[in-house]
Amino acid sequence: MTLDSTNPARQIAVAIVDDETLVRVSLRRLCNAFGLSATAYGSGREFLDSLESDQPQPDCLLLDIQMPEMTGLELQRHLTSRGVRVPTIVVTADDAPEARARCMAAGAVDYLRKPIGADELLAAIERAVCDANRRQSLTPPRGEVETR
Amino acid sequence: MSEARAQAQTTTVDADLLPFATGMLFFIPIAFVGNELGVLLRYPQIGAAVLYPPYAALTAALVASHRRHWIWYILAAVGVHTATNLAHWPFSWVVLADLANTARAIVAAVALRAFFGGPPKLDSIPELVLFCLAAVFVAPAVGATIGATNPMIHDVSPSYWRSWSSWFMSSALTALTMLPMFLSAVRNGSNWQSMVIDRRRMVEGLALAAALAVTCTIAFLLRITSRWDLALLGYGPLPLLFWAALRFGPGGASVALTVVALAAILGADRGTGPFLSLSTDDTVLALQLVLLLTALPVLCIAAVGGARHGAVQLYHALLASLQDHVAIVDARGMVLEVNESWRRFADAGHPCPFDRVRTGDDYLAAAREAVSILKKAGKAEADITAARALGGIQSVLSGEQKRFEMEYEQISDTRPEWYTMRVEALERPDGGAVVTRANVSARRRAQLEIEEQRRELSHLARVGVLGQLSGALAHELSQPLSSILSNAEAARHLLKRERVDQVELRAILQDIVTEDRRASQVIAGLRAMLKRGETRVQPVDTVELVRETLELAHAELITRGVGATSYVEPELPPVLADRVQVQQVLLNLILNACEAMSEAASDDRRLHFSATQTETGDVRFSIRDGGNGFPPELIERLFEPFVTTKAEGLGLGLSIARAIVAAHGGRIWAENNLGRGATVHCVLSATSAGAVAEMRLRDEAAPSSDSSWSAVGALGAVAEPAFSPSGARRRNSPIPRP
Numbered sequence: 001m002t003l004d005s006t007n008p009a010r011q012i013a014v015a016i017v018d019d020e021t022l023v024r025v026s027l028r029r030l031c032n033a034f035g036l037s038a039t040a041y042g043s044g045r046e047f048l049d050s051l052e053s054d055q056p057q058p059d060c061l062l063l064d065i066q067m068p069e070m071t072g073l074e075l076q077r078h079l080t081s082r083g084v085r086v087p088t089i090v091v092t093a094d095d096a097p098e099a100r101a102r103c104m105a106a107g108a109v110d111y112l113r114k115p116i117g118a119d120e121l122l123a124a125i126e127r128a129v130c131d132a133n134r135r136q137s138l139t140p141p142r143g144e145v146e147t148r
Numbered sequence: 149m150s151e152a153r154a155q156a157q158t159t160t161v162d163a164d165l166l167p168f169a170t171g172m173l174f175f176i177p178i179a180f181v182g183n184e185l186g187v188l189l190r191y192p193q194i195g196a197a198v199l200y201p202p203y204a205a206l207t208a209a210l211v212a213s214h215r216r217h218w219i220w221y222i223l224a225a226v227g228v229h230t231a232t233n234l235a236h237w238p239f240s241w242v243v244l245a246d247l248a249n250t251a252r253a254i255v256a257a258v259a260l261r262a263f264f265g266g267p268p269k270l271d272s273i274p275e276l277v278l279f280c281l282a283a284v285f286v287a288p289a290v291g292a293t294i295g296a297t298n299p300m301i302h303d304v305s306p307s308y309w310r311s312w313s314s315w316f317m318s319s320a321l322t323a324l325t326m327l328p329m330f331l332s333a334v335r336n337g338s339n340w341q342s343m344v345i346d347r348r349r350m351v352e353g354l355a356l357a358a359a360l361a362v363t364c365t366i367a368f369l370l371r372i373t374s375r376w377d378l379a380l381l382g383y384g385p386l387p388l389l390f391w392a393a394l395r396f397g398p399g400g401a402s403v404a405l406t407v408v409a410l411a412a413i414l415g416a417d418r419g420t421g422p423f424l425s426l427s428t429d430d431t432v433l434a435l436q437l438v439l440l441l442t443a444l445p446v447l448c449i450a451a452v453g454g455a456r457h458g459a460v461q462l463y464h465a466l467l468a469s470l471q472d473h474v475a476i477v478d479a480r481g482m483v484l485e486v487n488e489s490w491r492r493f494a495d496a497g498h499p500c501p502f503d504r505v506r507t508g509d510d511y512l513a514a515a516r517e518a519v520s521i522l523k524k525a526g527k528a529e530a531d532i533t534a535a536r537a538l539g540g541i542q543s544v545l546s547g548e549q550k551r552f553e554m555e556y557e558q559i560s561d562t563r564p565e566w567y568t569m570r571v572e573a574l575e576r577p578d579g580g581a582v583v584t585r586a587n588v589s590a591r592r593r594a595q596l597e598i599e600e601q602r603r604e605l606s607h608l609a610r611v612g613v614l615g616q617l618s619g620a621l622a623h624e625l626s627q628p629l630s631s632i633l634s635n636a637e638a639a640r641h642l643l644k645r646e647r648v649d650q651v652e653l654r655a656i657l658q659d660i661v662t663e664d665r666r667a668s669q670v671i672a673g674l675r676a677m678l679k680r681g682e683t684r685v686q687p688v689d690t691v692e693l694v695r696e697t698l699e700l701a702h703a704e705l706i707t708r709g710v711g712a713t714s715y716v717e718p719e720l721p722p723v724l725a726d727r728v729q730v731q732q733v734l735l736n737l738i739l740n741a742c743e744a745m746s747e748a749a750s751d752d753r754r755l756h757f758s759a760t761q762t763e764t765g766d767v768r769f770s771i772r773d774g775g776n777g778f779p780p781e782l783i784e785r786l787f788e789p790f791v792t793t794k795a796e797g798l799g800l801g802l803s804i805a806r807a808i809v810a811a812h813g814g815r816i817w818a819e820n821n822l823g824r825g826a827t828v829h830c831v832l833s834a835t836s837a838g839a840v841a842e843m844r845l846r847d848e849a850a851p852s853s854d855s856s857w858s859a860v861g862a863l864g865a866v867a868e869p870a871f872s873p874s875g876a877r878r879r880n881s882p883i884p885r886p
Contacts, residue, residue: 019706020627020631022627022628022631022659022662022663023627023630023631023634025631025659026630026631026632026633026634026635026638026656026659027634029634029635029638029652029656030634030635030637030638030641032638033637033638033639033641033642034641066623066703066706066707067706068705068706068709068711069711071709091630092623093622093623093624093625093626093627093630094622094623094707095622095623095626113626114626114627114629114630115626115629115630115631115632115633115634116630116633116634117633117637118634118637118638118641121634
């Protein structure tokens with residue numbers, strides 16, 4: 001399985017949570033263009049609701065930190081407390097030096113600072129998904145990521 | 149007594165000794181001559197003279213000298229009197245007369261010192277009345293009461309009353325004619341060293357003396373040939389007495405009166421002049437009555453003249469002492485008088501006729517000329533200033549308003565000078581006005597300097613606020629950049645496909661354009677805040693102001709997890725403000741509120757930003773937070789410099805905010821909420837439709853001027869050329885959210 005849509009193998013499902021519509025849409029477009037299946041959510045609450053419905057759990061979560069109501073970190077804590085084990089990549093415009101450590105401590109697997117190039121993003125997703133699969137240990141990775 | 153005090157007393161005695169010795173040196177010969185004159189013409193039986201000069205001399209000496217010297221003057225007077233009169237009268241008669249003379253002089257001196265504290269000037273009618281009461285009525289009455297007993301004791305006169313009236317008339321006449329002269333002499337004698345001798349006055353005095361000598365000689369010392377001579381000669385000296393009174397005051401009038409009186413006495417004694425009757429008693433009485441009735445009006449004229457002279461002197465001294473340039477104009481605008489400062493300014497060779505006006509010129513005509521010259525020269529601003537000045541002067545002179553004031557700038561070759569011109573109506577039937585011009589450049593320059601410093605400080609504070617926001621602003625810029633990058637990369641990848649999705653590509657490009665614009669607006673907003681620009685006061689839309697400020701704070705609010713709500717009352721008028729500076733204040737308040745809520749639970753982290761209209765029609769901005777509120781002991785002092793509730797902070801933010809709001813003529817204050825947190829209110833003046841129209845008008849009138857707040861404050865104007873149609877369009881775009 002690759003990240004390209006041309007590959008008939010099973011697509012990697014990415015969830016995007018960002019309060020900024022245009023940012024959210026652009027990330028989804030990018031993921032789609034590279035053959036990933038992507039679903040965008042405008043808030044942490046929306047994402048949590050989707051988990052409660054019957055929708056399948058995504059392979060990876062692209063999460064913005066600075067959001068009103070529920071911040072990214074708060075969502076991450078929610079997920080951890082509920083035992084939802086989605087590898088989370090923080091995608092943020094926050095340039096505070098301590099932010100990265102805070103996010104990693106909260107359980108994120110990667111931390112990307114906006115603006116993010118396609119290569120960087122796809123590499124991070126691949127890494128996160130592979131690591132998650134490896135951590136699930138006994139089963140081999142469900143797919144391999146091809147970056148173009 | 150200590151040595152020092154003994155020394156001091158010796159010094160005082162020494163200091164008094166010289167004037168006393170000088171006084172005696174003059175007093176004894178005068179007393180001697182006076183007694184001889186008294187012997188010259190007198191009531192033969194009663195012994196009272198027509199005029200008794202020693203009364204005037206002793207009274208003046210006592211009024212002017214220290215009390216401990218009185219005894220010496222009295223002894224000298226008694227000695228001279230006794231010596232000169234023993235030849236004519238028995239000893240007991242002379243002694244009683246001495247007693248009467250002394251009592252009279254003491255009463256007069258004590259009363260004059262009580263009324264005037266020393267020798268009076270007699271340059272006002274009230275002063276003259278008091279002088280007459282003391283020296284012309286009471287003291288002569290006392291002297292007469294004692295002296296009139298003399299003929300009775302010595303059994304020479306049939307009537308006490310007759311004797312009393314003779315004594316009284318003699319003393320009263322002496323007081324009216326000679327005493328003012330002696331008082332003037334002792335007044336001026338003490339400071340004769342500092343007296344300035346005016347050559348023209350001396351010539352005038354000599355001319356008067358010569359005229360008086362000739363007139364008195366003709367009137368009193370030549371033989372009468374016809375009846376009409378009598379009338380002519382009796383009134384001959386009057387014009388000269390008036391001359392003396394008006395030009396030389398009470399002292400001069402008194403000298404002239406003394407000369408006339410002595411000439412008349414001498415004439416009567418020689419049997420010449422108008423005073424010739426069958427009996428000596430009648431001659432003496434006639435002489436006394438004429439002199440008394442002449443002296444009174446002459447002294448009155450001298451007093452009125454003296455009062456007028458004093459008033460004029462004071463008026464000139466007052467004008468000369470004023471540093472400001474002062475001109476007095478009549479109701480037609482003719483300059484009646486200018487002071488020295490005005491004269492110097494007018495002589496400085498200013499190009500504008502308005503600045504060269506001198507006494508006798510037509511001020512209104514000069515102002516009109518200035519307006520037309522400046523108009524021709526194309527100096528729009530100066531010409532408007534001159535027209536305003538002209539209008540102001542005219543309105544005061546016509547009685548439309550009581551005062552007019554304006555401040556204006558005068559461009560010279562070197563540097564600009566600022567003046568204030570005040571026109572104040574004169575409260576008098578003839579109207580007119582006082583024009584005062586003062587150079588206020590120093591104050592103005594200081595004001596400009598303060599304004600510059602304030603601007604600098606507020607700029608620094610603004611940079612500081614942006615520094616606080618830097619993280620949030622980076623976020624604000626990163627968002628569109630991120631979106632653009634993702635979209636562009638997606639598009640590039642899509643283009644590799646065989647079948648390109650045109651619709652998707654178009655949507656991507658549209659989003660890129662939108663996000664790029666948003667990034668530019670963020671930068672434009674930053675630039676506006678960072679710019680160290682001129683203050684531009686103009687009507688600012690309240691809704692926009694609230695929205696833009698919240699947008700600027702958006703990222704910070706998000707970062708801190710603060711939920712913000714806002715409310716703007718419908719149909720709120722625009723506020724008159726510098727957009728960037730007011731945004732700075734409001735942003736500062738929002739950031740403070742966010743910081744105050746940093747420890748609060750997420751449900752309490754709520755900020756409410758509202759704009760409402762006050763009862764007076766102004767606009768109140770209120771920022772309410774859910775933090776811990778201000779410590780009550782600090783709430784009154786929050787806006788003072790270096791007062792802070794933060795652990796790390798200089799405490800300058802709110803004091804600068806207050807300075808900015810105050811410069812806008814507004815108010816800012818804080819209060820703790822009933823529940824959680826605090827609210828900071830800031831009131832700014834609303835713009836009425838009238839004010840906007842006026843600004844437009846002024847704008848058109850002075851298109852090139854660029855006034856700042858200080859000018860606004862000083863001139864009471866709200867003119868802001870920034871409010872031109874182009875200026876209104878040029879918005880300092882903050883960060884709008886798509």
